[in-house]
Amino acid sequence: MTTVNPLAQGFYTVPEAARLIRVGSSRRIYSWLRGYPKRNVGPLLERDFQPIEGSEELSFLDLMEVRFVEHFREQGVKVSSLRIAADALRREWKTSHPFAQHRVVLVADKADVFVKEVMKESADQAGDPRLRSLITRNYAMYETIKQSLLPGVEFDPETELARAWRPIPGKFPQVVVDPYRAFGQPVMEVNGVPTSTLKDAWIAEGKDADAVAYWFNISARDVVEAVSFEGALDNQERQEAA
Numbered sequence: 420m421t422t423v424n425p426l427a428q429g430f431y432t433v434p435e436a437a438r439l440i441r442v443g444s445s446r447r448i449y450s451w452l453r454g455y456p457k458r459n460v461g462p463l464l465e466r467d468f469q470p471i472e473g474s475e476e477l478s479f480l481d482l483m484e485v486r487f488v489e490h491f492r493e494q495g496v497k498v499s500s501l502r503i504a505a506d507a508l509r510r511e512w513k514t515s516h517p518f519a520q521h522r523v524v525l526v527a528d529k530a531d532v533f534v535k536e537v538m539k540e541s542a543d544q545a546g547d548p549r550l551r552s553l554i555t556r557n558y559a560m561y562e563t564i565k566q567s568l569l570p571g572v573e574f575d576p577e578t579e580l581a582r583a584w585r586p587i588p589g590k591f592p593q594v595v596v597d598p599y600r601a602f603g604q605p606v607m608e609v610n611g612v613p614t615s616t617l618k619d620a621w622i623a624e625g626k627d628a629d630a631v632a633y634w635f636n637i638s639a640r641d642v643v644e645a646v647s648f649e650g651a652l653d654n655q656e657r658q659e660a661a
Contacts, residue, residue: 428467429596429603436477438585438652439596439605440486445610448485449475451498463502464514479598480516483572483581487518496547503541511537514580521579523618542612591648605648607641617645 433452437445451463452475466484467478480537481489488501501518542548583597586605595608605614612635621642624630628639628646635642640652 421529429482429598430468430476431477431479431482433475433477436482439482440489442485442489443651447492448490451485451488452477463498463505464518465509467515479584479596479603480580482596482603483519483584484516497545500538500541500545500547502516503544504537506543507537516580519581521574521581587648587651590651591644593644593661594648607637607645609641610635610637612637612645614645614648617642618649621646 435443435449437448443629448630454462466481468476469525571588573582573583575582583593583595594605594610596605600606600611601613628642631642651653
């Protein structure tokens with residue numbers, strides 16, 4: 420039996436997770452992690468790290484599942500539907516992270532029929548016509564997921580779980596989130612330096628990208644991409660807070 424190195428799982432506070440997947444609401448994520456004890460409703464997700472003295476952190480796979488749930492929430496799907504589906508998929512696939520798996524994200528091959536049936540049953544139990552519509556319309560669910568969730572995600576061929584992610588691949592193709600690098604913080608692929616570190620250095624150097632490039636032995640273009648990526652996340656935070 421192999422032991423998972425906790426240092427290779429990524430570490431994210433809830434606000435960091437909200438910023439990365441551009442949810443804007445930490446409160447929503449907390450509700451998915453904690454559930455509603457007063458209503459006797461358990462957590463939606465089974466996270467890797469349990470709270471320690473009030474401090475809550477997510478792993479990389481937790482982050483990928485939060486991203487999945489947020490996407491479907493934006494599509495008008497009830498969280499209660501996803502809760503039922505998650506429970507069924509966890510039992511069938513014997514994994515605590517069904518929404519971070521290649522099979523459920525791609526909805527293809529042999530898992531296709533099973534996943535669709537699980538989702539349809541979940542929609543029926545939760546009285547969720549929106550989820551049923553996404554499932555039953557020809558290719559609608561697949562196309563919706565493919566366009567919004569698959570770009571930038573790399574899957575491990577053995578575990579079928581997500582192993583790396585480019586948050587905004589179209590605009591910032593060199594920025595990658597990899598649990599094995601910098602504890603899962605966004606880094607530049609070329610040298611593994613966190614984008615936040617490069618932005619801080621850029622500010623300290625009077626916004627001189629060439630100077631930062633010299634100190635970190637990368638191109639000025641990579642520095643600009645890192646700074647712009649951090650700026651995109653900051654702008655999203657400000658828009659959500661407004």
